Structures are given as C-alpha cells and as structure tokens.
Amino acid sequence: MNNRSNTTFTELEKRLRQSAPPCAPVHIARVERVCASLNDLPPTGASHASHPAFGLFARRVAALVLIVLTAVLAPRVVMRHPQKPPLLPFSANSLLDGLNALHIPQRMTGPLATESENLLTDLVTLTAVVNERTFAILF
C-alpha cells in the first residue's frame, strides 16, 4: 500500500515537472519600461545616508557631553555629603572611650546602613542621569 502510494506520488511529481509550462520569451518593451521608471526614481538612500565623518563627530560630542555631565554632577553628589571636619587630636582616654563605644557593634549598624543606602542612591541617580543624557544624544 505504502509502496503504491510512493510510486503514485513519484509519478505525479514527474508528471508535474514535465508538464510545467515553459517560460515565454522576454517581453523587451516591459523591461524597457521598468528601466525607464528606475531612471526617474529619486535617489533613495542619499538623503538618509549620513556623512562618514558624522559618526566620528557624534561619538566625540557624546564623549564630551559625558565628561561635562560627570564634572557637573559629581560635585553635587559630593555636596550632599559634605566632608566632615578633620578630627581633633585626642588623648588616649578619649581613644579608649571611643573604642568602648565601638565595642558594641549594634550601635554602628544603623549609621553604616544609612550611609550605604545614601551612597547607593547617589550612584543609581548619577548612573541614570548619565545614561539618559548619553542615550538622548546618541539616539
């Protein structure tokens, strides 16, 4: 049954290939019309194609803007957390008192976590702003 089906299909394929109508001769007038219409086409792509130097120029501008933005934003981030005044000279007693204070780790957990959160927030903000400006320029 299967062999008969395969034979049938093979014969059908052969018949389809053999009886496919041949191609007609080239219709020269039609080709001429198409070629003529191509000559009338406005130059596509020329208006969209950028000058080769544009890419390099755009990259340089983007790099410059990135540097400027970093220079502007970095001091602002620093100003949010102004530097603490230098420590005054301290005595051994005060150092021991300080060590005693540091001896209880629970007291440092809160301030360190807050500081870490602040730093993280600042970094995220800075990265987002720089990315946004850079992408706006590039795209």
Place this chain on the structure above:
Amino acid sequence: MTQGEAQAFRIVAEALEPRLERFFAQLGVPTSDRDDLFQETCLRLYRGAASYDARRPFLPWALTVARRVMLNWHRARKPTVELDEARCVADTLRPVPESSDADDVWAFARARLPAAAYELLWLRYGEGLEPAEIAAVTRRTPVHVRVLLHRARAALAAALEHDGTGI
C-alpha cells in the same frame, strides 16, 4: 543611478521577466495587471538590493518579493472580509481555466485544489524550489511546507483518481 547599475539592473530584469510573467500567470493574475506587478516587483528589488544576501540563491528572494507584491494587489482589488471567508472568496475569484482536462495536470490542479495548495505545488514543481526555499518565500516553516506539499499531492492524486484519468 549609475551607468553600471542600469546595465546590471537590465540584465536582472531581462532574466526575471519570463519567470515572473509565468509566476503571475500561474497564480491567477490577469494579463492586464502583470505589467504593473512586474514593475512594482523590480522597483522593490532595486530598493531592497542592499538587503539581499549574495550567498543565497537569487530566485527565491525575487519570488518572495513578487509574491508580496501580488498579495498586496489581491488585497487592493477585493473588499476586506473575514479570514475564513477570504479563502472562499479567493477560491471563487480565482480564474478557472476553460479546459480543466486532466491531460493538462496544472490546469486540472488549478481547478481542483485550493489556491494555497496550488501555489505550493507550483513553487515546488513549476519553479523547482526546495521546501526550505518555499518556506522562506511563503513565510512558513520547512516542516509545515513539507506537510502541506504532501497534502496537496495527495489531494491532487485523489482528484485524478476520482476523475478516472489516473496519474
């Protein structure tokens, strides 16, 4: 357009014209519209030449463009209807040859098979494309094309048997 481009395009157009004429004729485009479809296809090929991958055969790419142009033409000439009905409309509007004699197996197939099945048979045995190339032309997977081709062959064989002429 430079002189070299014009000459190259003329060579391509001359080589393509008989193939596209036969392709459009087999898929039911009337003679009066084939000129427009050929011109539109050539313009699209010219505009999209940059997207052609020279490592691949040219004819399937050209037939892909020609088929899209033909489908746009089909959509433009008939009103929009539901998908299920559209298939019926396409089948009813398809010009049925006057002689659907089984001696002319292509005319017989065109009269008896759905348009999609006939198109696949034509691309496979008329144009000589491989199933993978047909899949690219018709935007199907190669496996799907093989299955549809098998069904089309089976339907055609059954129709020939039923008609009493055999294969």
